[in-house]
Amino acid sequence: MTNRTVKQIFSAQAMPEGQGVTVHRSIGRRGLMNLDPFLLLDEMDIAADAQGAGFPDHPHRGFETVTYMLSGKMRHGDTAGNSGEIGPGDAQWMTAGRGIIHSEMPVTQGERLRGFQLWVNLPAAKKMIAPRYQDIAKNQIPTLKGNGFEAAVIAGDMDGTTGPISEVASQPLFLDVRLTKKGSITLPITLGHTAFLYGIDSEFSIGDTHVKNRNLAILSDGDRVTVSGDENTRFILLAGAPIGEPVARYGPFVMNTHKEIMQTLDDWNSGQFL
Ligand code: CO
Numbered sequence: 001m002t003n004r005t006v007k008q009i010f011s012a013q014a015m016p017e018g019q020g021v022t023v024h025r026s027i028g029r030r031g032l033m034n035l036d037p038f039l040l041l042d043e044m045d046i047a048a049d050a051q052g053a054g055f056p057d058h059p060h061r062g063f064e065t066v067t068y069m070l071s072g073k074m075r076h077g078d079t080a081g082n083s084g085e086i087g088p089g090d091a092q093w094m095t096a097g098r099g100i101i102h103s104e105m106p107v108t109q110g111e112r113l114r115g116f117q118l119w120v121n122l123p124a125a126k127k128m129i130a131p132r133y134q135d136i137a138k139n140q141i142p143t144l145k146g147n148g149f150e151a152a153v154i155a156g157d158m159d160g161t162t163g164p165i166s167e168v169a170s171q172p173l174f175l176d177v178r179l180t181k182k183g184s185i186t187l188p189i190t191l192g193h194t195a196f197l198y199g200i201d202s203e204f205s206i207g208d209t210h211v212k213n214r215n216l217a218i219l220s221d222g223d224r225v226t227v228s229g230d231e232n233t234r235f236i237l238l239a240g241a242p243i244g245e246p247v248a249r250y251g252p253f254v255m256n257t258h259k260e261i262m263q264t265l266d267d268w269n270s271g272q273f274l
Contacts (some may be wrong), residue, residue, distance in 0.1 A: 005220050010050060010215065013029050046106055049110070076092060099131070101274070151177045177234065204228065
C-alpha cells in the first residue's frame with residue numbers, strides 16, 4: 001500500500017470561453033497543457049443574467065468531453081443526432097471520435113449555471129471511431145456512503161460500487177466526494193494512473209499539503225489517497241490510465257501529429273469533417 005501525496009499544485013486561471021462564459025481553467029492552459037490522459041479541466045460559471053451566453057455549435061475530434069453539472073441546466077445537441085438536458089448532479093460523456101459538432105447552452109434564464117468540463121484523450125487507435133454519447137442522470141449515479149463521507153461514483157469503481165459511464169479508453173475514475181463530518185477519508189486509486197483532486201467551493205489537505213479552492217492538486221503515484229477537511233468539504237477526484245503518445249493540439253482538435261491536425265483542418269474547410 002502506497003499513499004499518494006501532492007506532487008504539484010496549479011491554480012485555475014480565469015479566461016473567456018464560448019460565448020460570454022468565464023471558465024476557470026486548470027488543465028489545458030500554459031504551464032499545464034496536458035496531464036495525460038487529461039487534456040483540459042474547466043470550471044464553468046455562467047451568471048444568471050448572462051443573456052445568450054453558452055457554447056454554441058463547435059466541432060471536436062480525437063478525444064472525449066465530459067460535463068458534470070453543479071447547478072443550473074444545460075441543453076446539449078449534436079450532429080450525431082443526440083440531444084438532452086443535464087442539470088445538477090447529471091453527467092454527460094461524449095466521445096467525439098472522428099468528428100462531431102455540438103452546442104451546449106443554458107436552458108433556463110435567471111439561474112446561475114455551474115459545472116465542470118473535462119477533456120479526456122483517446123489513444124491513436126481510437127481517435128477516428130464513430131462519435132458516441134452517454135447522458136447520465138443523477139439518479140443513475142450510485143452514491144457510496146461511508147463513515148464521514150459520501151461519494152457519487154460517476155465513472156470507475158470504488159469499493160465495489162461501479163459508476164454508469166462505461167467502455168471509456170482511459171478507464172477513468174470520477175468521484176464527487178463530500179465529507180459529512182470533519183475528518184479524513186482514504187480513497188482507492190489504481191496504481192500507475194494519473195490522478196488529481198479539485199475542490200468544489202472547498203479547501204482540503206492531503207498529508208501536510210493544503211489545497212485551496214480553485215487549485216488542482218496533482219497526485220504522486222500510489223494506490224490510495226487520504227484527504228482531510230472540515231464538514232461539507234467537497235471535491236472531485238479524477239484518475240485515468242496515461243496513454244503515452246504524442247499530443248498535437250489545435251483548438252478543439254486533438255490528434256497525435258501535426259500532419260493529422262492539418263488533415264483535420266482540410267476536412268473542416270472542405271466540408272469533409274463529419
Ligand atoms: Co464542446
